[in-house]
Amino acid sequence: MIESVFSDKRYTKEAQAAASEISRQVNSRHAKWMVSLQYLVNQDDVDHVLSRESEFCETIILYEKERVTDNQRLLLNCETDKVLERRAENIVKQQRHQKILELVQKTAQNVMESRFEKMDIERLLNLHSGFADFASFAYTPTLNFQKLGSLAILYNSLGTNILELVNNTQFCKQMGKTPRKISDPKTAIGFIGIDNCRMLYPVLMTKPLLKWADSNTKLIAPKMWQHAITMANVTRMRLSDAGYKEPDEGVLLGMLRGISQFAICNHFTNCYDDALELVMTRFRENDQREEYFACADVSYSMEFLPTVLERWEKRLTQRIVDYIDWGPRNLHLKNALLEDINDVSVYERSLHGVALGQARSYAIYDMMKKSNAFLTDQAPYWFAHMQMDGKILKSIGAHNPGKFILSVSDK
Numbered sequence: 001m002i003e004s005v006f007s008d009k010r011y012t013k014e015a016q017a018a019a020s021e022i023s024r025q026v027n028s029r030h031a032k033w034m035v036s037l038q039y040l041v042n043q044d045d046v047d048h049v050l051s052r053e054s055e056f057c058e059t060i061i062l063y064e065k066e067r068v069t070d071n072q073r074l075l076l077n078c079e080t081d082k083v084l085e086r087r088a089e090n091i092v093k094q095q096r097h098q099k100i101l102e103l104v105q106k107t108a109q110n111v112m113e114s115r116f117e118k119m120d121i122e123r124l125l126n127l128h129s130g131f132a133d134f135a136s137f138a139y140t141p142t143l144n145f146q147k148l149g150s151l152a153i154l155y156n157s158l159g160t161n162i163l164e165l166v167n168n169t170q171f172c173k174q175m176g177k178t179p180r181k182i183s184d185p186k187t188a189i190g191f192i193g194i195d196n197c198r199m200l201y202p203v204l205m206t207k208p209l210l211k212w213a214d215s216n217t218k219l220i221a222p223k224m225w226q227h228a229i230t231m232a233n234v235t236r237m238r239l240s241d242a243g244y245k246e247p248d249e250g251v252l253l254g255m256l257r258g259i260s261q262f263a264i265c266n267h268f269t270n271c272y273d274d275a276l277e278l279v280m281t282r283f284r285e286n287d288q289r290e291e292y293f294a295c296a297d298v299s300y301s302m303e304f305l306p307t308v309l310e311r312w313e314k315r316l317t318q319r320i321v322d323y324i325d326w327g328p329r330n331l332h333l334k335n336a337l338l339e340d341i342n343d344v345s346v347y348e349r350s351l352h353g354v355a356l357g358q359a360r361s362y363a364i365y366d367m368m369k370k371s372n373a374f375l376t377d378q379a380p381y382w383f384a385h386m387q388m389d390g391k392i393l394k395s396i397g398a399h400n401p402g403k404f405i406l407s408v409s410d411k
Helices: 013-037 072-120 120-127 130-137 144-154 156-166 169-175 185-192 192-210 221-241 251-261 261-285 288-299 305-323 328-341 351-370 375-384 390-400
Strands: none
Touching: 013 120, 013 185, 072 261, 072 305, 120 261, 130 144, 130 251, 130 328, 130 390, 144 156, 144 185, 144 192, 156 169, 156 185, 156 192, 185 192, 192 221, 192 251, 192 390, 221 251, 221 261, 221 305, 221 351, 251 305, 251 328, 251 351, 261 288, 261 305, 305 328, 351 375, 351 390
16 A cells, blocks of 8 residues: 555665765755744744744734733834834944955966966975975885985985874874884985885975964864875875885875865965955045945855856866976876876776776765765765776775875884
């Protein structure tokens, strides 16, 4: 009998999963609608007799003639007029604030995009030639402590990060070594070992490039960093699974692919402040006093950042690729980055291009899934784009892609 209320059409499991996701989205939107002050309903649409409205909403007058005298009605009308007047003023104020906020956001986007377009990439991201220097010798049989030490001395931030690392108790524990107070970068490199340095150097060089201290972006920075780390480690894993002799090249690829996002995080507050100053200057010059003073109530808003990130993430990566001086033996790394930012088909990519593409797909899926933000029905299509299946995903997940496995036997 229950079958009579069912549709005659039968759905596959895939269709049922999609319908479930749509249902979840609708429920989510309905909850937002329910608590929004923007949307109201007409209480006349329901039967007052069957409603308990009058019991709990004392300010609602159902039958005014039976509840107030003529004098009371006159006073009530005066108070109502004042309330309506204040409400009208608030509405005007809110509308003014919204227009100013939208103007500041638009200006901030223009300021940020103009900066990305005109500023040198090394200034924009505090890049240095250490990445090219490292790539020129790191993945060759000639790699030694002297070359690693020279790089740590040449780039002070790298040396500082190496010292912080070896004096970290948790890192020493992972290395299986007793913590020591080391103050010399070359000694620290010997403590870490050549194999571990080859794997970790790109991470240590990238670490200072991301601005963590800004209170406005303190929730964004950890996500960007985790994205880059996961992408780097999974690229290394995929190269290792393919039997490539230097899988640590994947770490450099992944970090370079993720750096471009840092620009969004690093420059947001400064660009927004510049935009607000430009808007206020314009108001002052046009003698728009109310708008000028209303700017004091404008707070930071990141609504425009997704547009900027989508538009500039690949373009900035292209500028990073152009900035690095690639030697003949590293052209395959350059080509892999270009294949990914140009969305080259997985079937037409090199091994490194495939590994990088798969790593980026996994990193995006893994982080969004943990936030319940990835649409379940899209996952098969997302991974098919990079020719990945459940077996590959299970293998990656089993190796803790957010953490690097150190060589404890390295001397």
